[in-house]
Amino acid sequence: MPGPLLDTLHGKSLFPRPIWLMRQAGRYLPEYRALRAEKGGFLELVYDSEAAAEVTVQPIDRFGFDGAILFSDILIVPYAMGQDLRFTAGEGPRLSPTLVDHALESLQAVPERLSPIYETVTRVKARLGSQTTLLGFAGSPWTVATYMVAGEGSRDQHVTRAMAYRDQAAFQAIIDAIVEVTVDYLSGQIVAGAEAVQLFDSWAGSLAPAEYERWVIAPNAAIAARLRDRHPDVPIIGFPKGSGEKLPAYARETGVDAVGVDETVDPIWAAKTLPEGLPVQGNFDPLLIEAGGDLLEQRAIALLEAFVDRPHVFNLGHGIGQYTPIAHVERLIAAVRGWRG
Numbered sequence: 001m002p003g004p005l006l007d008t009l010h011g012k013s014l015f016p017r018p019i020w021l022m023r024q025a026g027r028y029l030p031e032y033r034a035l036r037a038e039k040g041g042f043l044e045l046v047y048d049s050e051a052a053a054e055v056t057v058q059p060i061d062r063f064g065f066d067g068a069i070l071f072s073d074i075l076i077v078p079y080a081m082g083q084d085l086r087f088t089a090g091e092g093p094r095l096s097p098t099l100v101d102h103a104l105e106s107l108q109a110v111p112e113r114l115s116p117i118y119e120t121v122t123r124v125k126a127r128l129g130s131q132t133t134l135l136g137f138a139g140s141p142w143t144v145a146t147y148m149v150a151g152e153g154s155r156d157q158h159v160t161r162a163m164a165y166r167d168q169a170a171f172q173a174i175i176d177a178i179v180e181v182t183v184d185y186l187s188g189q190i191v192a193g194a195e196a197v198q199l200f201d202s203w204a205g206s207l208a209p210a211e212y213e214r215w216v217i218a219p220n221a222a223i224a225a226r227l228r229d230r231h232p233d234v235p236i237i238g239f240p241k242g243s244g245e246k247l248p249a250y251a252r253e254t255g256v257d258a259v260g261v262d263e264t265v266d267p268i269w270a271a272k273t274l275p276e277g278l279p280v281q282g283n284f285d286p287l288l289i290e291a292g293g294d295l296l297e298q299r300a301i302a303l304l305e306a307f308v309d310r311p312h313v314f315n316l317g318h319g320i321g322q323y324t325p326i327a328h329v330e331r332l333i334a335a336v337r338g339w340r341g
Helices: 004-009 030-039 042-046 049-063 076-081 111-127 141-150 158-166 168-192 209-230 244-254 267-273 286-291 294-306 326-338
Strands: 067-069 084-088 092-096 133-139 196-201 236-240 258-261 280-284 312-316
Touching (some): 004 133, 004 196, 030 042, 042 049, 042 084, 049 067, 049 326, 076 168, 092 141, 111 133, 133 141, 133 168, 141 158, 141 168, 141 196, 141 209, 158 209, 168 196, 196 209, 209 244, 244 258, 244 267, 267 280, 280 286, 280 294, 286 294, 286 326, 294 312
Parallel strands (some): 067 133, 133 196, 196 236, 236 258, 258 280, 280 312
16 A cells, blocks of 8 residues: 555545655764764765664654655666766765766766665665555756756856856757756666655746746656656656746646645745645655744644645645754654544
8 A cells, every 4th residue: 555645646635634755864873873874974984875774764764754755866866977076074965077067978988876775775665565666766857957067056056057048059968968867867866766856946036937837847757758758657746946936837847746846935925825635745844843833733733734624744845954953853744643623
């Protein structure tokens, strides 16, 4: 029998609502910090399939979330496309060579870099009960491209947005190449055991409307259509962070099965404006879990009430912070699971 999260992604409105949290496997958990210290760097941990599987199931063992999301990183795709990837403490990820200075054709693909990720999925699937949905994921092409072009993250994606205006043909080739690898990558995760997948577009909100149509909606629609051809029963969650008023167009035009909503979006507006019956995921503010207090429960209930008339997966508007107290997470889960609509 499918679990409540998978049922919700297929369009059922269930009470209590299923819950999982973005970045639920990570630094706020003492068991993660202990394993990270033992294994060394972040990339080393991702590529140790046994350890990565352990990290993926840690929040399930502790909290009993309805979904387990693969422990990996969105930059595995450019790594497999041939860029070098390193994670520097205090600075974040770095990719080289940067595509603002080098041609896409200069990269030599290394597809075997995806294989350990599939092994992690297989190991996690073997450890989960039938009621816990295993989620795979990838970065959406625009967000992945911002790192491939600039070599690192930035506040406004200036370098990548400028390239997309200056040389549309070259940038389109980068997007198309990311789409190709991403479809295969997500399909590989599904074959290995993922029951649903999420597309993270963390920097979608940085684009003007016409560019949003070309670099966010179009490539995500291509991925969704091609994945559905291969795996028609596997739900796809699209999470275009920062989309604001462009969110309904994203929901209509990409063909995703559910939409993730970030914390800046009014849930009452989203409930009224998004396509009828479309499952929604989100959009609790991660800082409110960190802060705790009675407001945590009050806002959680208000969010649940806003989405009462459509399928809803309770989640965050972005990833949980590393300084979030465990007790606050437990209080949130109790509030969500104690609400019956």
